[in-house]
Amino acid sequence: MxxxxxxxxxxxxxxxxxxxxxxxxxxxxxxxxxxxIQVLDSNPLYQNQIYRLKFTFNSKYPIEPPEVQFIExxxxxxxxxxxxxxxxxxxxxxxxxDLLSSAGWSPVQTVESVCMSIxxxxxxxxxxxxxxxxxDFVSYNRRRPRDINFYYDDDDV
Amino acid sequence: xxxxxxxxxxGNQLFKEGDYNGAEDYYSQAILRNxxxxxxxxxRALTRIRLSKWAGVETDAxxxxxxxxxxxxxxxxxxxxxxxxxxxxxxxxxxxxxxINAYRTSLDAKSPxxxxxxxxxxxxxxxxxxxKESARxxxxxxxxxxxxxxxxxxxxRGVEELRRRREGGxxxxxxxxxxxxxxxxxxxxxxxxxxxxxRLASGGEVKERIVPDYLVDGITxxxxxxxxxxxxxxxxxxxxxxxxxxxxxxxxxxxVKMTLDDLRPNYALKAACEEFLDQNGWAVDW
Numbered sequence: 019m020x021x022x023x024x025x026x027x028x029x030x031x032x033x034x035x036x037x038x039x040x041x042x043x044x045x046x047x048x049x050x051x052x053x054x055i056q057v058l059d060s061n062p063l064y065q066n067q068i069y070r071l072k073f074t075f076n077s078k079y080p081i082e083p084p085e086v087q088f089i090e091x092x093x094x095x096x097x098x099x100x101x102x103x104x105x106x107x108x109x110x111x112x113x114x115x116d117l118l119s120s121a122g123w124s125p126v127q128t129v130e131s132v133c134m135s136i137x138x139x140x141x142x143x144x145x146x147x148x149x150x151x152x153x154d155f156v157s158y159n160r161r162r163p164r165d166i167n168f169y170y171d172d173d174d175v
Numbered sequence: 176x177x178x179x180x181x182x183x184x185x186g187n188q189l190f191k192e193g194d195y196n197g198a199e200d201y202y203s204q205a206i207l208r209n210x211x212x213x214x215x216x217x218x219r220a221l222t223r224i225r226l227s228k229w230a231g232v233e234t235d236a237x238x239x240x241x242x243x244x245x246x247x248x249x250x251x252x253x254x255x256x257x258x259x260x261x262x263x264x265x266x267x268x269x270x271x272x273x274x275i276n277a278y279r280t281s282l283d284a285k286s287p288x289x290x291x292x293x294x295x296x297x298x299x300x301x302x303x304x305x306x307k308e309s310a311r312x313x314x315x316x317x318x319x320x321x322x323x324x325x326x327x328x329x330x331x332r333g334v335e336e337l338r339r340r341r342e343g344g345x346x347x348x349x350x351x352x353x354x355x356x357x358x359x360x361x362x363x364x365x366x367x368x369x370x371x372x373x374r375l376a377s378g379g380e381v382k383e384r385i386v387p388d389y390l391v392d393g394i395t396x397x398x399x400x401x402x403x404x405x406x407x408x409x410x411x412x413x414x415x416x417x418x419x420x421x422x423x424x425x426x427x428x429x430x431v432k433m434t435l436d437d438l439r440p441n442y443a444l445k446a447a448c449e450e451f452l453d454q455n456g457w458a459v460d461w
Contacts, residue, residue, distance in 0.1 A: 020290075020394075020395045020397075020415065023395065023396070023397070024394075024395055024396050027396040027397075028396070080394060081394075081415070081418050081419050081422060082422075120423075121423075123423075124427040124428065124430070125393070125394040125415065125419050125427050126393040126394065126427055126428065
């Protein structure tokens with residue numbers, strides 16, 4: 019499959035230029051990358067805060083979507099990275115976004131475009147809340163994000 | 176007495192362990208017992224690919240194809256081995272002709288070799304371009320040709336020296352291959368540096384090596400060689416889009432339902448890609 023070649027090309031392109039508010043933290047292998055993202059407008063929920071995303075790729079990328087979730091670094095660490103508050107982001111970092119599901123994914127998406135989509139998902143949000151059933155989901159869910167059937171019913175968020 | 180099949184099994188075992196010389200030996204014995212069994216030849220061909228014994232790969236692949244029948248889709252793997260051998264032997268035109276035909280057969284037969292053959296077509300084009308490019312540059316500048324000749328002479332002497340040491344038993348075949356590759360790479364680097372220096376000194380315009388986006392496949396990010404168009408009007412290289420449509424059943428841009436039968440060749444774009452590759456063989460590695 020062409021996953022490795024495609025990823026190394028994405029990397030080359032991003033080393034050349036990344037959009038504002040996005041940076042590569044770790045991309046030393048072609049299975050797991052870490053990216054930092056930041057919301058650039060003055061949305062008070064996310065202002066001046068940096069968040070970390072973990073991308074996991076399998077050999078079928080980009081035919082199949084990467085697994086993408088937020089990861090947390092404690093506030094005591096040198097680079098604190100909380101999980102952003104959002105009605106589609108569970109407190110364990112799992113993101114409910116159509117684009118990342120097997121049904122909503124398109125192989126023309128890239129790591130860069132996914133980061134930008136998540137940036138704009140944060141920018142557009144004004145609700146300071148977690149998804150309904152967050153604590154249950156976080157305690158009981160053992161499934162991998164792409165196997166979960168989220169409801170994408172409130173598209174206006 | 177060991178049967179031919181048992182010999183092949185032993186060969187497979189050694190192949191798995193990475194002992195390619197040993198595996199080659201067992202396959203050769205199996206072939207002596209039964210020269211009508213194509214898998215003995217295909218296995219030995221693959222082993223010899225690992226050993227970079229290209230002339231041997233060529234004869235094995237041709238034997239396998241003759242036994243299986245060139246028209247049968249089961250021979251596609253052997254065709255792929257054969258094209259590897261021809262590229263290794265620096266005969267890219269033959270490799271290209273065979274690879275493009277095998278690619279078409281492979282598409283019709285929905286063979287898993289399609290992806291490999293698709294890449295080989297590009298590799299062959301690249302090698303054809305590289306040979307033309309060398310000739311052109313040397314024609315342009317006699318001094319460059321002279322300096323490159325020196326580099327190549329030194330490389331040939333180095334390889335000769337290695338060969339002598341291998342025959343004298345100082346180094347094994349694997350060591351020989353490693354050292355040979357290192358020498359080749361150094362030679363390529365030197366030639367590259369020399370060309371760069373001459374290019375700068377000639378004051379010629381510096382051409383930036385960029386493949387235009389419209390020739391690049393949005394799925395594999397490589398230059399296309401068999402572009403096809405979706406009903407939505409976007410073109411992709413056939414290998415990647417076929418994989419996606421088989422799995423998802425939708426157009427990746429519009430998300431409208433579609434099947435493989437909805438893909439149409441895009442001949443104009445194909446011509447554009449071909450013309451670009453003819454002049455810019457480096458684009459294959461881009």
